[in-house]
Amino acid sequence: MIPPPAEVVQRLKRTYPRPSVDPDWLEGCYTWIREELHLTPEKDMEEIMIHVEEQLLQSDFTDSMLAGTGFPPDILNADKAFFAGPILVEVIGIMEIGQSAYSLMQIYESRVEYRKQAQLRAANGDVDAGEQKPIPKYPRSMLQLELSDGAAVLTAIEVKKLPELELGETPLGYKVGRSHESTVSTS
Numbered sequence: 001m002i003p004p005p006a007e008v009v010q011r012l013k014r015t016y017p018r019p020s021v022d023p024d025w026l027e028g029c030y031t032w033i034r035e036e037l038h039l040t041p042e043k044d045m046e047e048i049m050i051h052v053e054e055q056l057l058q059s060d061f062t063d064s065m066l067a068g069t070g071f072p073p074d075i076l077n078a079d080k081a082f083f084a085g086p087i088l089v090e091v092i093g094i095m096e097i098g099q100s101a102y103s104l105m106q107i108y109e110s111r112v113e114y115r116k117q118a119q120l121r122a123a124n125g126d127v128d129a130g131e132q133k134p135i136p137k138y139p140r141s142m143l144q145l146e147l148s149d150g151a152a153v154l155t156a157i158e159v160k161k162l163p164e165l166e167l168g169e170t171p172l173g174y175k176v177g178r179s180h181e182s183t184v185s186t187s
Contacts, residue, residue: 004030005041008052016177018087019070019149021056025063029055057175061090061150070149085178089147089154096167097157098141110136111168138167147176 004026012021033039033051041048056064070087096104114135121132143158143165164170 001027002031002034003027004052005045007041007045008049011049012052012056015053016056016086016088018085019061019065019151022064022066025059025065026052029064058173060173061148063150065150067151071152071154075154076152087149087178089149089176089178091145091165091170091174091176092148092153092172093144093146094165094167094170094172095144096138096141097144099139103139107136107138107168137169140166143167 008030009023009026012026029052030048033048033055037047037051039048039051061070070089114133118132140161143162145156145158145165147154147156158165162176165174165176
């Protein structure tokens, strides 16, 4: 394995201070970039950094982050706690808690039917985009999120709408950065 240059390590620490990137994961990532993409730090440092960051943001934090370096330890057992950013977390669960289960189930069934119809149209060669309706969206009120730093999981409730998070659209594994103080209530 090829150890990454200090510039790569320092830039990741500045950009993503918590949780800390696992040095073994980073070494493997850097080695892959060097060997597969044939990039050298002398002339391709910016491109190397782009690829390292892409790999980090697409990784599962249980693989790429050091345990115990993300959420403060006292927050995991507190009823209500404050912690200061910055921190990068991975969304591992999303649930709409401001809408009835019945209305969510109706939309789910509509989405399943929409996908079946789209598959039938594609199989029959009927791909006329002008006549297609958009896939039904889930109603939006308040999301409950399961957030992970790679080792611990916190349940969080959206107090202010985060437009980039959408039930049925946002993929699990999506990364969210927090740059200032947050209040966390756990139960």
